[in-house]
Amino acid sequence: MTPLAPALREVRAVVFDTDGVITDSAKVHAAAWKVAFDDYLRAHPPADPDQRHPFDVRDDYLRHVDGKSRLDGAAAFLAARGIDTSEETVRTVAEAKERLFTARLRDQGVDAYPGTVRLVRALRAAGVPRAAASASRHAGELLSRAGVLDLFDALVDGGEAARLGLAGKPQPDLFLEAVDRLGVAADRAAVVEDALAGVEAGRRGGFALVVGVDRAAGPDTGARLLRHGADIVVRDLGELCAGGEPK
Structure with missing residues (x-):
């Protein structure tokens, strides 16, 4: 049995936002x-x-x-x-x-969300390439401090975005650059985001799946993520694993 939930079984790469998705830094x-x-x-x-x-x-x-x-x-x-x-x-x-x-x-310091780490490891076990993306110049430092930088095949941070002249969210440039570095077309990949501007960027970029992460769990935050472009919304990314921690 695959360790991935059905929503992710057809995607060929996944791009994760950093703050609030991978690390508890938001x-x-x-x-x-x-x-x-x-x-x-x-x-x-x-x-x-x-x-x-x-x-x-x-x-x-x-x-x-x-x-x-x-x-x-x-x-x-x-x-x-x-x-x-x-x-x-x-x-x-x-x-x-x-x-x-x-x-x-x-x-x-910062920590990585356990559910996110579990999902990233499941993707790695399934052979699905993974990228981290962030508008912040601190993304690499955050991932290193949280001990998860080596779980990702590519990283596009705010420094790279500035160097390449990438437009900020809600434009999809950051995510498109990240998925390009994984060698996969956007329409075969997923974006995982907790920000309204981020899910909108994923939708504008033509990604096959846009996952909204509702960390705030407010009365309307999940609905707002859906309105801005998320296909599905989860409270924790561990929900996108099936069958437990991959071995």
Whole structure:
């Protein structure tokens, strides 16, 4: 019996987002964004009093910054609050977030989700190539710290995206580059994502299967992933294994 659930048995490669899918680092990103945005909101309150409330680590994070590059995420949130989105302002907030994230990563470290590790090992046992992709320049470091970098055949991170001039999510460039490095066409591959922009990128890229991971498990987060392009939504990637841990 194959260790893969039926949804994955026809795909020939799988591309995994990193933060929130492979590693439990999305919460570290969200915490760093909250401090950076809240500090900026206090120092430069929006003209509209209704827009002065603090950054919400669930709703604002998912809606505006999850899955995007630092600059794109900062610009999206600031625009939503009616704040100046000049290059200088966006870069100031993004750089503050980067300093906070780096410090938290150094102090706390990250872990890989056990269900994800189980699925990646099942794919490896089945001979299915695997790539990790991320808008973050820290992806390789995150995977190394979590002890799972060697489980992937390719990695495309934010540094590579910048070098190659790849558009950010919801454009599919990052995922298309990753699957190309695996030597498989997108219409024969799957994308696994927890971000709204990410599942939309998978859909735009013409991938055979787009899997949404609902870590937030909110009242409507799964439905939102489906609306943005996911074919199926799971709470944990272990759900996509069948027959237990591959030997």
